[in-house]
Amino acid sequence: MRVALAERYGPPEVAAVGTRPRPEPGRGELRIRVLAASVGASDGAWRSGRPWFARLAFGLRRPRHPVMGSDLAGLVDAVGPGTTRFAVGDRVFGATGASGGAHAEFVVVGENGAIERLPEGVSWSDAAALCDGAMTALPFLRDGGHVRPGMRVLVNGAAGSVGGAAVQLARHLGAEVTGVCSTANVDHVRALGAQHVVDRTQVDAMRTGERYDVVFDAAGKSTYRRARRALVEGGVYLTTVPSWAIMVQQLTSRLGRTRAVIMFTGLRPDEVKRPDLDELAALATTGVVRPAIDRVLPIERIADAYRIVDTGHKRGSVIVTPSTEPGEES
Structure with missing residues (x-):
């Protein structure tokens, strides 16, 4: 083969x-x-x-x-x-x-x-893409950020596989979503369902004065230090990219005004992943998530x-x- x-x-x-x-x-x-x-x-x-x-x-x-x-x-x-x-x-x-x-x-x-x-109706490519992006975004938002209706979520890297899934899943969980992307992807991110889109080439989303319950750095391009100014009291910074800094900050921020969280979603037990696969397949079948x-x-x-x-x-x-x-x- x-x-x-x-x-x-x-x-x-x-x-x-x-x-x-x-x-x-x-x-x-x-x-x-x-x-x-x-x-x-x-x-x-x-x-x-x-x-x-x-x-x-x-x-x-x-x-x-x-x-x-x-x-x-x-x-x-x-x-x-x-x-x-x-x-x-x-x-x-x-x-x-x-x-x-x-x-x-x-x-x-x-x-x-x-x-x-x-399920029938979900293409092979869409299914593989669900595993690539949504299987990471879902536990980050649900278990790391505890996203629920009424929260404000900022997704950095909103045009990527994880970020794009995060925009759709955060909306599904009831959040008001702001996506951050490049100029070429503004319309794409808006079409994914982001109520607000920030062009990172024109505006620093962390310095607009807006405050968020969750900043999800799906691209791993920012830092907790920068994101803190954009978080509300009790807000959470999530990142997909491990580093020595975020490992330390995850420990030290527990006692602070905001928290930093890194998750290794791929290392979760298989029996934990299977229900997520079923949930995402159902969401794709109904069109809630479009990879x-x-x-x-x-x-x-x-x-x-x-x-x-x-x-x-x-x-x-x-x-x-x-x-x-x-x-x-x-």
Whole structure:
């Protein structure tokens, strides 16, 4: 089978298409024909080994798992002995976590992993994009920011995969949402549902005098120190990007007027992720959440996908298509 892999750390060019034997599912496992998989910021860190602490998770000298990719959607292709949750032909989506392997035509996962059935009406690309953005944004807003009706939420990086999902989910949770983005994305962020949009090239959203209950730094481009001035008493700064500073601030800010929170949503137990997958699938089916997709590329263009991700200016998710549905092969 074809896979996209990186056997050493480096620029996008180190990612290339190779071949591996098709895996066979064992007891309690299923094999998924991967029809869409996201290429996100975490994959970029996996491939590049940057920032340095990414290597603690992915391998000190080279990627521990050279076939990257976690967020996927596809068809169950085979099941191992004792598998009861899924059957061949089921539409599924979810995440493989730190073991990766989604940038391949086929991947084997445990039936009790972070995998759920995908309703009809949600496309393969949209499903992979949900895992890429909304699966991060939902726990940040719900569990980290405790967003509820009437709150004011500022989303920094509102045009990205996580930020775009955060705009829609914060609205769904009843918040008044302000999105921060570049000039080119103002209309896009407004179309996602943001009641207010700040063009970061013209205005510093942290210095407008407005105050927010939650500042969600989905792009990881600001800091708690800067965001504090824009938070109300008891307000929360959320960031997706870990650093030594935010680790310390998360501890020290607990006794202060505002709080800093960093969450590692990808490390949550699979049994915690599964209900979120079901909830997001339902929201996508009803149109409450509409995943934004920057580009859909064939697996052969994996390096191009990483180049787009590395710019830090993608509009929504970048998706690759490792395989095709049965009967569509050329």
